[in-house]
Amino acid sequence: MKVKVISRSTDEFTRERSQDLQRVFRNFDPKLRPQEKAVEYVRALNAAKLEKIFARPFIGAMDGHIDAISCMAKNPNFLKGIFSGSMDGDIRLWDIASRKTVCQFPGHQGAVRGLTASTDGSTLISCGTDCTVRIWSVPVAATLESDHASNKPIEANAVYVGKNAYWAVDHQWGGDLFATTGARVEIWNHNRSQPVNTFEWGTDTVISVRFNPGEPNLLATSASDRSIALYDLRMSTPARKLIMQTRTNSIAWNPMEPLNFTTANEDCSCYSYDARKLDEAKCVHKDHVSAVQEIYNLVYPYFSMDIDYSPTGREFVTGSYDRTVRIFPYNGGHSREIYHTKRMQRVFCVKFSSDASYIISGSDDTNLRLWKAKASEQMGVLLPREQKKHEYQEAVKNRYKHLPEVKRIVRHRHLPRPIYKAKELRRMVIDAEKKKEERRKAHSTPGSIVTESVRKRRIIREVE
Amino acid sequence: MGLEEEAGGSAKILPPTEQELSAELDTKLQKYLRGEGADLEALKDKKLKGQLFVREKLYGNSAKAAAKFEKWLMPSEGGYLEAEGVEKTWRIKQDQLTREVDILSSRNQYDIVLKDLGPYTLDFTPSGRYMATAGRKGHVAIVDMKSMELIREMQVKETVRDIVFLHNESFFAVAQKKYPYIYNRDGIELHCLKEHGAVSRLQFLKNHFLLASINKFGQLRYQDVTTGGTVSMWKPTSAAPLVKMLCHHGPISALAFHPNGHLMASCGREKKIKIWDLRKFEVVQTIPGHHAKTLDFSQKGLLAAGTGSYAQVLGDFSGTQNYSRYMGHSIAKGYQIGKVSFRPYEDVLVMGHSMGWSSILIPGSGEPNFDTWVANPFETSEQRREKEIHSLLDKLPPETIMLDPSKIGTLRPYKKREKPTKEEIEAEKEAAVESVKDIALKKKTKGRNKTSKRVMKRKVLIDKAKKPFLEKQMLEEGKVAGKKRNLGEETELPASLKRFVRKKAAV
Numbered sequence: 009m010k011v012k013v014i015s016r017s018t019d020e021f022t023r024e025r026s027q028d029l030q031r032v033f034r035n036f037d038p039k040l041r042p043q044e045k046a047v048e049y050v051r052a053l054n055a056a057k058l059e060k061i062f063a064r065p066f067i068g069a070m071d072g073h074i075d076a077i078s079c080m081a082k083n084p085n086f087l088k089g090i091f092s093g094s095m096d097g098d099i100r101l102w103d104i105a106s107r108k109t110v111c112q113f114p115g116h117q118g119a120v121r122g123l124t125a126s127t128d129g130s131t132l133i134s135c136g137t138d139c140t141v142r143i144w145s146v147p148v149a150a151t152l153e154s155d156h157a158s159n160k161p162i163e164a165n166a167v168y169v170g171k172n173a174y175w176a177v178d179h180q181w182g183g184d185l186f187a188t189t190g191a192r193v194e195i196w197n198h199n200r201s202q203p204v205n206t207f208e209w210g211t212d213t214v215i216s217v218r219f220n221p222g223e224p225n226l227l228a229t230s231a232s233d234r235s236i237a238l239y240d241l242r243m244s245t246p247a248r249k250l251i252m253q254t255r256t257n258s259i260a261w262n263p264m265e266p267l268n269f270t271t272a273n274e275d276c277s278c279y280s281y282d283a284r285k286l287d288e289a290k291c292v293h294k295d296h297v298s299a300v301q302e303i304y305n306l307v308y309p310y311f312s313m314d315i316d317y318s319p320t321g322r323e324f325v326t327g328s329y330d331r332t333v334r335i336f337p338y339n340g341g342h343s344r345e346i347y348h349t350k351r352m353q354r355v356f357c358v359k360f361s362s363d364a365s366y367i368i369s370g371s372d373d374t375n376l377r378l379w380k381a382k383a384s385e386q387m388g389v390l391l392p393r394e395q396k397k398h399e400y401q402e403a404v405k406n407r408y409k410h411l412p413e414v415k416r417i418v419r420h421r422h423l424p425r426p427i428y429k430a431k432e433l434r435r436m437v438i439d440a441e442k443k444k445e446e447r448r449k450a451h452s453t454p455g456s457i458v459t460e461s462v463r464k465r466r467i468i469r470e471v472e
Numbered sequence: 473m474g475l476e477e478e479a480g481g482s483a484k485i486l487p488p489t490e491q492e493l494s495a496e497l498d499t500k501l502q503k504y505l506r507g508e509g510a511d512l513e514a515l516k517d518k519k520l521k522g523q524l525f526v527r528e529k530l531y532g533n534s535a536k537a538a539a540k541f542e543k544w545l546m547p548s549e550g551g552y553l554e555a556e557g558v559e560k561t562w563r564i565k566q567d568q569l570t571r572e573v574d575i576l577s578s579r580n581q582y583d584i585v586l587k588d589l590g591p592y593t594l595d596f597t598p599s600g601r602y603m604a605t606a607g608r609k610g611h612v613a614i615v616d617m618k619s620m621e622l623i624r625e626m627q628v629k630e631t632v633r634d635i636v637f638l639h640n641e642s643f644f645a646v647a648q649k650k651y652p653y654i655y656n657r658d659g660i661e662l663h664c665l666k667e668h669g670a671v672s673r674l675q676f677l678k679n680h681f682l683l684a685s686i687n688k689f690g691q692l693r694y695q696d697v698t699t700g701g702t703v704s705m706w707k708p709t710s711a712a713p714l715v716k717m718l719c720h721h722g723p724i725s726a727l728a729f730h731p732n733g734h735l736m737a738s739c740g741r742e743k744k745i746k747i748w749d750l751r752k753f754e755v756v757q758t759i760p761g762h763h764a765k766t767l768d769f770s771q772k773g774l775l776a777a778g779t780g781s782y783a784q785v786l787g788d789f790s791g792t793q794n795y796s797r798y799m800g801h802s803i804a805k806g807y808q809i810g811k812v813s814f815r816p817y818e819d820v821l822v823m824g825h826s827m828g829w830s831s832i833l834i835p836g837s838g839e840p841n842f843d844t845w846v847a848n849p850f851e852t853s854e855q856r857r858e859k860e861i862h863s864l865l866d867k868l869p870p871e872t873i874m875l876d877p878s879k880i881g882t883l884r885p886y887k888k889r890e891k892p893t894k895e896e897i898e899a900e901k902e903a904a905v906e907s908v909k910d911i912a913l914k915k916k917t918k919g920r921n922k923t924s925k926r927v928m929k930r931k932v933l934i935d936k937a938k939k940p941f942l943e944k945q946m947l948e949e950g951k952v953a954g955k956k957r958n959l960g961e962e963t964e965l966p967a968s969l970k971r972f973v974r975k976k977a978a979v
Contacts, residue, residue: 010554013577013819013835021850035843036538039731043679045880046872
């Protein structure tokens with residue numbers, strides 16, 4: 009007969025010296041784990057609860073401006089710094105790590121409407137309601153050392169005066185042209201005091217402009233006649249125009265998918281488009297509420313939202329007139345996260361930091377606020393063990409996040425009362441309209457009433 | 473490792489061909505896939521379809537990696553016993569095995585004779601390292617099976633009916649004459665569970681930290697050992713049994729569950745062992761000829777049945793759940809086997825009998841490869857502490873005790889909710905009225921206890937109980953009447969308004 013019996017010798021399964029590591033043996037057989045799904049569910053529940061416990065997104069506020077912050081700019085070469093311009097003409101460079109001003113750029117007489125930095129980070133361009141475009145050189149020493157004591161003001165390199173107030177400015181990626189908008193779209197070169205090129209289409213003010221990160225000659229603008237226009241610098245006429253039902257306040261190109269851009273619209277949603285096919289939105293992101301009363305329209309003509317993409321291209325952040333900052337996934341309809349504080353008033357500009365970990369919001373209460381992009385993330389250097397544990401918890405939570413108990417915990421966010429009420433009201437209004445539409449459809453001949461898809465609904469027409 | 477005896481000349485070992493390899497991997501893969509993949513063709517939502525497709529692919533990759541790991545990286549191989557020629561495995565005795573097997577394993581064959589202290593029952597920790605034994609006359613002992621060392625021995629001076637370990641070897645519960653007690657590893661009595669009463673059997677659910685006990689009156693109780701609260705009877709969330717099965721034509725003498733969770737073996741007084749499939753609740757096999765007082769399944773699926781002084785081990789070798797004789801062992805005549813228990817992760821069967829306990833070798837019964845994070849026979853005290861903390865964090869709530877735990881996270885099949893029929897509504901109304909009638913009204917004094925008033929009060933209570941049902945009935949009738957009214961409206965309108973009546977549409 010042939011016999012073999014399990015016989016384990018102790019030295020193979022235990023360590024020799026206390027300096028050695030303990031030996032670990034694995035057997036992945038599901039028979040050894042009879043209730044693995046139940047255990048995973050309990051772990052998902054605990055992971056969701058822990059995530060809520062550790063969710064502290066607000067890091068700090070940067071104090072210094074004496075008027076509302078109207079625009080911000082990232083320095084592409086310097087992670088730690090951010091430029092901010094306020095409504096009284098004060099421009100500052102901040103060091104995010106210490107949350108202090110590094111240097112100031114005084115000079116503008118009125119509100120600063122647009123700020124942008126050149127691709128090599130050495131030049132800062134600003135434009136404002138005093139009809140000037142100013143070019144500043146960013147001190148390299150200041151960016152490298154961030155010497156806090158030196159809060160020195162810096163003189164402008166050049167001041168170009170124009171005919172009308174300027175509303176926005178953006179710099180070309182990798183080139184040396186920049187575009188300003190106001191009454192029309194103008195393309196400038198650093199050295200010339202007059203614009204190199206001008207685009208004009210319609211008689212309304214153009215309120216925002218963005219260059220495409222992947223295609224340096226392509227830029228998108230939005231005007232107050234509710235249109236979005238795409239321009240190509242190599243052609244003398246604008247390429248395409250899209251007219252919507254409401255005005256677009258801000259545009260951002262997806263850095264990872266350079267032909268897609270997302271626009272922040274005044275009807276409290278963001279629309280993502282593919283630049284090649286503008287007749288239909290790729291995705292509609294709706295979560296902001298309009299905590300706006302009609303009268304404010306006159307007092308703050310430049311209100312509602314600003315939008316910025318994360319360098320990963322997977323999510324974008326929006327700041328809105330309803331005093332909240334929301335983070336949306338690039339292909340999802342609803343926001344993943346909402347940030348709000350009692351002290352933060354209308355958010356005029358937001359930026360995603362270049363390492364995709366932080367969000368900076370500039371608001372009406374003269375403060376820049378620094379937030380974490382992932383509210384419960386542990387910042388700093390993590391041990392590989394900690395990292396694995398975080399990844400596991402994230403994965404197990406995502407696997408069971410559709411189950412009711414886990415979903416309740418994961419989705420729960422505390423909202424300030426006015427926003428909660430506004431959301432409910434909006435929900436009721438939308439439901440009522442939907443019901444009426446359904447009833448109209450049900451009581452008319454089938455096929456006579458056609459519902460347009462949400463992605464097309466707000467677009468009036470496309471013009472070549 | 474055990475010695476291998478070659479029968480005739482040694483055959484040349486050829487490398488397996490590619491096809492054999494991939495076929496072998498395929499069978500292993502099935503084990504790790506845990507069922508069929510999702511049917512993605514039926515989905516219409518493209519986004520969801522894409523996401524699920526990626527997830528299913530990842531799942532397949534992980535199953536493949538686990539199958540490869542099993543093939544190449546597992547440290548030990550399982551035990552086996554193969555008979556040659558005319559030999560039959562069930563005729564092989566333990567002395568024959570002693571000669572073939574190494575010294576370390578032959579040390580696992582022994583008889584411990586303790587004549588005075590009654591039939592012994594025993595329990596193992598999940599790692600198989602520690603054993604708790606209890607004699608009927610009060611002898612309780614904890615033994616370390618690796619070193620055969622007696623950790624703690626005590627005499628509780630009472631009848632002991634059952635003993636179980638709690639989550640690790642530091643705690644054990646003893647079902648004594650009047651109540652079950654929980655003891656520390658040092659023999660210190662920690663708790664006396666008075667509510668349970670005179671318990672005859674105990675079991676510990678290690679994932680839920682629940683101690684289940686059944687007592688003389690047939691009450692099943694679950695006790696949470698971490699908080700000390702009693703959960704409830706039967707299934708912790710329902711007071712009625714989940715499934716009632718008529719298994720045998722007489723009393724059932726023994727029950728055992730297969731580790732895969734689908735099979736159950738039961739033995740009745742009519743000398744038949746029946747193997748049940750628990751997914752369909754039907755008999756898979758009937759094995760005649762055994763009146764087993766105790767049954768136990770091993771980790772590899774071997775079934776041990778103890779009858780009198782003979783222990784029979786049955787095995788399922790074709791994979792079709794057809795159990796046949798594998799091995800047998802008879803201890804000294806007159807000794808009655810009280811409990812058989814396979815030792816986890818070892819090829820050992822331990823029998824507790826009326827004169828102590830014996831241990832024999834059953835090759836192929838234990839799982840050769842243990843997982844350190846599940847159960848570690850070579851656990852250090854640090855590892856034990858960490859494991860305790862982790863299992864407390866992963867403690868399952870009692871609601872997860874269900875017939876099929878793999879259903880968590882799946883979709884419940886859509887059940888259309890039917891309106892209650894008239895009889896059901898009537899029955900509910902009757903029940904409400906009955907419950908109200910049982911209420912005892914206070915008897916008032918000082919001349920306020922008039923009969924008429926009491927009768928009026930009772931009537932008011934009954935009317936209040938009937939009210940919701942009557943309201944619902946009126947609503948229903950109102951809807952029906954409303955429809956009828958709309959049709960007959962023309963006839964009731966005054967003449968001046970008749971011009972506004974909508975004419976019926978022409979057919």
